Amino acid sequence: MSSKFPLLRDNALIYGRLLPVEEPHLIERYNKALKAFGLKATKLKSFEIDRTGFSPQIAEECEDYDYLDPNGINRRFIILTPGQRDLPVVHTAFSNTSQLMFEFMSKNQRAIDALTIKDVIYGEIEDSVSKVEDIEDLLSINQVEFRVLSAEDVLGKAAELGKLVDRLKQEPDAWRDDKMLEQMVELAKVCGDIRENTLVPDQVIFRHNAYWTSHFGGLYVFVDPDATTVIGDPAAPGFRRSRPWQVSYLSIHDADKVFRFLAGTGRIELPRASWIESSGYLEHRAEMVVRSLIREAEPKRNLSDTDKVWLQTWMHSNADMINRDGNFPFLNAAKREIRQVGQLRLEDVFPQQRFLVVRAKPDHPDAWLTNRLISDFVPSDFVSRYVFNKQGFYKDYEGFSQPWREHVVDILKTTYLKDKVAFRTRLYGLTD
Template identity: 30%
Template sequence: MKRLIEKGLMFGNLIRVDSTAWVGLYNRALKKITGRETALSEFHIDISGHSPEIGDELGDMDYLAPKGAERQFILLTTEQKTAPMLNADLSVLRDVMRQFITGNESQLFSLTARDAVLGQIDDQVWQLTGPADLPNIRRLTVSADTTGNHVAEADRLASMIEKFRTEADAWWDDVLIARMIEQARKSGDVLRNPIRLNRTDFEVPDFWTAGFGGVYVIRSSKEAAMIFADPAQAVEVKGFLSLTTGDRHKLAAWLARNALAEPIISARGADAGPILRQKIDFVLADAAVRLGIGAGDGGRAGLRRAAGRMGADLPPEVRGLAALQRYAEQGGDWPVIDSADPAYFYAIRATPGPARDLINRLLSELAPHDIRQLFITHKPLFYRLYQTWPDDKRAYVAEMLAREYAIDKQGTREALFGPEPGMREPGAPPAPARAGSGPWGSPRVSLSEAGLPRPAGPWGE
């Protein structure tokens, strides 16, 4: 993992804590949450305040998210909103933390100027005894205060002020007035500088959890589904279609019926040729390492020479992807690709919508040799697999990601997956899909049977 860290591909964009004041504030919050403190004078924290250095020091990488408990957080600065989230067992946690910070930024800026803010993210589900309980997670609530309870003190003063304003005899209540003055010394002027945290509740229509072997819960689509990475954990849940990542045909049909994915070759704004060529490179690099065939420096020329020596061992994904690439760059007859083809899930991407990022994460599991998409959309799985790869493949992957992704993250994401989603409210239903739309259509009907002319584009409309 050291190679990834050195190239900024792991623990990147963390917030550096190196001042005595910040370390002291962090220790006060850490002591209150866990009963422990750090002896480190310098460390880095993520969006939730989790530090890999402190986790290593304490021998507990989940010290802010103990097993079976809610995710806790420590905020030293609102700049943490730009940091990643480490060890997230729920895919929406970082997005919720980011929205919480940006939605309460002025109040949090005021609070963190004098103290650390600590709190927790509550899924409002007391216990998850099995995968069937996951759909109960519908909303996440963020509760927060400083180590000095500034938010609670401000709420107490605000309550007294409301009583003073509304009760008829409060003007003559000397005890209430004295209490208000004393409370104001603790909390400041809450009328001119209110510190009430307003945006604390967040809808969670879709999410992925690391629990139970990895499960996707997708409710925003027309047909809700739960998708299990571990077939042994799969259960039937009322109101959900139950699938596993091994159900390739069923998954392809579900994606098509709900218009959740589209062919890269016909996706709006996608430069399909270079994208498909790069995917071929990833597949060939993996095969070259697995077969012990030298690929030079891992460049395209070396990979093509390695492919020529693979013979019958040439990965089947390459044939389908190469056919798509030729069509994208040269035209001619459009290739027939269905879910039985190993190239199928490499050749599609998620359509715009509330579940877009989650569907792209799912596709990275179904097309695991596309290590760039895997790294971008599913870092927990990427890091886990990275530790199992031979050193040659690790070196190639780290160099490729540093060269072609790290230098322009936003541009690469837009080129691969399209522009970021718009400002539609979370949970709003997606635009209705036309019957039979989606990648390669839903029912397979031959063109001659339908009496239709041959389409000009790939897989028809």
């Protein structure tokens, strides 16, 4: 994909913050994991990896971006170093893959630290299904289990050494068995002192909670204590037919019902002065609306030298178009009402426009997923799309003209990339 979007790659807007792998011994270990998966060894002398071990360079080499994600289920992983924990996940069929990998690496940090000194860790995030053919397959996944292996079988040898140590403790004459003692010495050369080194990951099962998946054109699953809600295209196989007694189904095309679900389950912050006025949220949305209209009217215009004065001039010249669209006047009216009464009544607002003035509740566990869903209803805000919905952003980007691509990159560089944490905190209230 990076070869398709060189401008994004050159500006670290795709496959950014990855870990370079250049040392021959690490490349050799990576190749051992590839071979264990039945894949060809890479001939590259250097490449980059994300948290899961996915490498865009190797994906291009083998012409398969799903080489670690066959069938979009039971994701494979390759861990060369504990440092991968702090990397992003840049290619996945499930939005929660990143969190699952982070939890696994955090809970088993000591074992991963010890193992990766001498070996590569690889395996699969095993689900309860081997292929996703309808929504029922997704709903059947309640938890995942990390199946963990190592190329030099350090894990197996550690387990074997542990059994021999137990035998030595429990059998009075075991110390007379020279062959067993020699075997223990040889195993210890590989494993070290297993009394000090935790080599076997002890937490490998994790809950599979709310997520977005690329299956069936993109589908959301939200889990609440008393219900599960699926949001997607009604054409998806199993939609409204799988577990109707315990699952609610909402069409992604029904803005009103989706909004009511998010509001009713406490996942969004409604437009109130307490956060709207300090965040600059409506101003940001308004600017995105105007820029989208410029693209619609003049898709090939060079916007490299535009400034706020130029934008104001363009808006005056295209007032009729802006009024017909309705979103910019709506946002201005919303600002006035919030300034006057401290909040905005949404009952009479067109459902699609409601998403312009809300954000995910920052302290909700599903905040990132909710902001992703909101971005589906506000495609004009390419910044929010990039922050929360990169798959959607990259799909949008494919349809952009070259001048507009350059403009989008410039805006992202001068806003979000300048200080990601500060930007997310100010605009979305997120602190992580």
